[in-house]
Amino acid sequence: MNVEINQMIESENETVHLDSNKQVKLNRKDPTIKLSKRRWLIVLLFSCYSLCNSFQWIQYGIINNIFMRFYSVDSFTIDWMSMIYMLTYIPFIFPVTWVLDKKGLRVIALVATALNCAGTWIKVASVRPDLFPVTMLGQFCCSLAQVFILGMPSKIASVWFGSEEVSTACSIGVFGNQLGIAIGFLVPPILVPNVEDIDELANHISVMFYITAGVATLLFILVILVFQERPVFPPTQAQATARLVPIEQYSYTASILRLLRNKPFILLILTYGLNVGCFYAVGTLLNRMIIDHYPGEELNAGRIGLTIVISGMVGSLICGIWLDQTKTYKQTTLAVYLMSFIGMLVYSFTLDLGHLWVVFLTAGALGFFMTGYLPLGFEFGVELTYPEGEGTSSGLLNCSAQVFGIIFTISQGKIMDNYGTLFGNIFLCVFLFIGSVLTGFIKPDLRRQMANQMARISADRQLSGQQPDYGATALIKKLDSSSAQD
Numbered sequence: 001m002n003v004e005i006n007q008m009i010e011s012e013n014e015t016v017h018l019d020s021n022k023q024v025k026l027n028r029k030d031p032t033i034k035l036s037k038r039r040w041l042i043v044l045l046f047s048c049y050s051l052c053n054s055f056q057w058i059q060y061g062i063i064n065n066i067f068m069r070f071y072s073v074d075s076f077t078i079d080w081m082s083m084i085y086m087l088t089y090i091p092f093i094f095p096v097t098w099v100l101d102k103k104g105l106r107v108i109a110l111v112a113t114a115l116n117c118a119g120t121w122i123k124v125a126s127v128r129p130d131l132f133p134v135t136m137l138g139q140f141c142c143s144l145a146q147v148f149i150l151g152m153p154s155k156i157a158s159v160w161f162g163s164e165e166v167s168t169a170c171s172i173g174v175f176g177n178q179l180g181i182a183i184g185f186l187v188p189p190i191l192v193p194n195v196e197d198i199d200e201l202a203n204h205i206s207v208m209f210y211i212t213a214g215v216a217t218l219l220f221i222l223v224i225l226v227f228q229e230r231p232v233f234p235p236t237q238a239q240a241t242a243r244l245v246p247i248e249q250y251s252y253t254a255s256i257l258r259l260l261r262n263k264p265f266i267l268l269i270l271t272y273g274l275n276v277g278c279f280y281a282v283g284t285l286l287n288r289m290i291i292d293h294y295p296g297e298e299l300n301a302g303r304i305g306l307t308i309v310i311s312g313m314v315g316s317l318i319c320g321i322w323l324d325q326t327k328t329y330k331q332t333t334l335a336v337y338l339m340s341f342i343g344m345l346v347y348s349f350t351l352d353l354g355h356l357w358v359v360f361l362t363a364g365a366l367g368f369f370m371t372g373y374l375p376l377g378f379e380f381g382v383e384l385t386y387p388e389g390e391g392t393s394s395g396l397l398n399c400s401a402q403v404f405g406i407i408f409t410i411s412q413g414k415i416m417d418n419y420g421t422l423f424g425n426i427f428l429c430v431f432l433f434i435g436s437v438l439t440g441f442i443k444p445d446l447r448r449q450m451a452n453q454m455a456r457i458s459a460d461r462q463l464s465g466q467q468p469d470y471g472a473t474a475l476i477k478k479l480d481s482s483s484a485q486d
Helices: 002-012 040-056 061-071 077-101 105-124 132-147 152-161 168-190 198-226 237-243 252-260 263-293 298-326 329-350 356-370 373-385 392-421 421-439 447-463 469-486
Strands: none
Touching: 040 061, 040 132, 040 152, 040 168, 040 198, 040 263, 040 392, 061 077, 061 168, 061 198, 061 252, 061 263, 077 105, 077 132, 077 263, 077 392, 105 132, 105 152, 105 421, 132 373, 132 421, 152 168, 152 373, 152 392, 168 198, 168 298, 168 373, 198 263, 198 329, 237 298, 252 392, 263 298, 263 329, 263 356, 263 373, 263 392, 263 421, 298 356, 298 421, 329 356, 329 421, 373 392, 392 421
């Protein structure tokens, strides 16, 4: 495919002009590089429906003991209400990323919000103690919707935002997912108090499910009316190059194979999975951790989860802005990874001190770095894999996270049952340390940055009367040359 891209761009590329407004004219068809005002609305709408979906990931687990009693099931069964999000992602991510590459962002957004909406209404119909399979079906629909959501922030950022905004935009996309988890920690313990009367409990659960269904329905309608496939003009020269490739010349299988031969990206897949898998385990088992040391504190367990995610949202935005300003992808990723490991250690050894304020403090520090790592992994992955599709690289990262999330959640739960919470948390610390070491071995091959830099050099050459070599073309030639030497 690289040779075909080279030939295509070389035949099309006749003029490159950089004016004072940084608008670039690429070829005789004269597409203009500029930013769409709608881009902020698109990423905000995505964040909202991502929020609605991620809220439901944790809404059962954070009041684990209440749903156990209502549906007369054990704690491991309720844990699966969260783990089904992870399990569903693994087999469906590959067909979903294929659909993304073939059909585009709008189709993905429509399917995501439709499935999420359907799942919420199925759960509305499940509020009876004998209808646990129905509520599981509703959760399955929502988990399937997540497959169409989780890997999209980097794709939306690349398609809609300029090179100086992509990391910030990706952080905003991830922000919605994190805010949904935060609300999922906070709201269920408030809406569904631990009352003894089953009929009263059913009313509380029904209110929560109706609110969620109403929000999901509104967001589905908004996506139908507002969400666009892409802006009229490409926001970057990297995107302008991508638009030159006819869809029929794109091979999804070949793209996957190229990614799996990319050694730095393979290391990132492993390290991302270890970090985010630990976060999934902590989130799923948080209620059990807190109740074990602080009985009757379901509401504070939710507030501690909220603290983890809110501090992580702040960390995500700060890291995104920092990356846009410095482009220090490996250094920032490694630093945040190490701090996640240290934060998990501190949280583990202070959980049983008997002071909830200490747990709030250490959980907040843990969340700032562990959750703040999410957009870093997405953006680093896009840099390492350009010009491959952002949805494909993000999908592989998330697939790794789901696999490790299931393994860590089940393993940590069993360790906690047999040896206590401390040993369960130390189990996660070991893998965060391994991930930190492996991150140090990732070669920072920032291909997207190189493409944009080459494009600017080409524009400067055109202004000085030299024959330009379009940025992405130069990058692909360089990659082809490297491949030939290998």
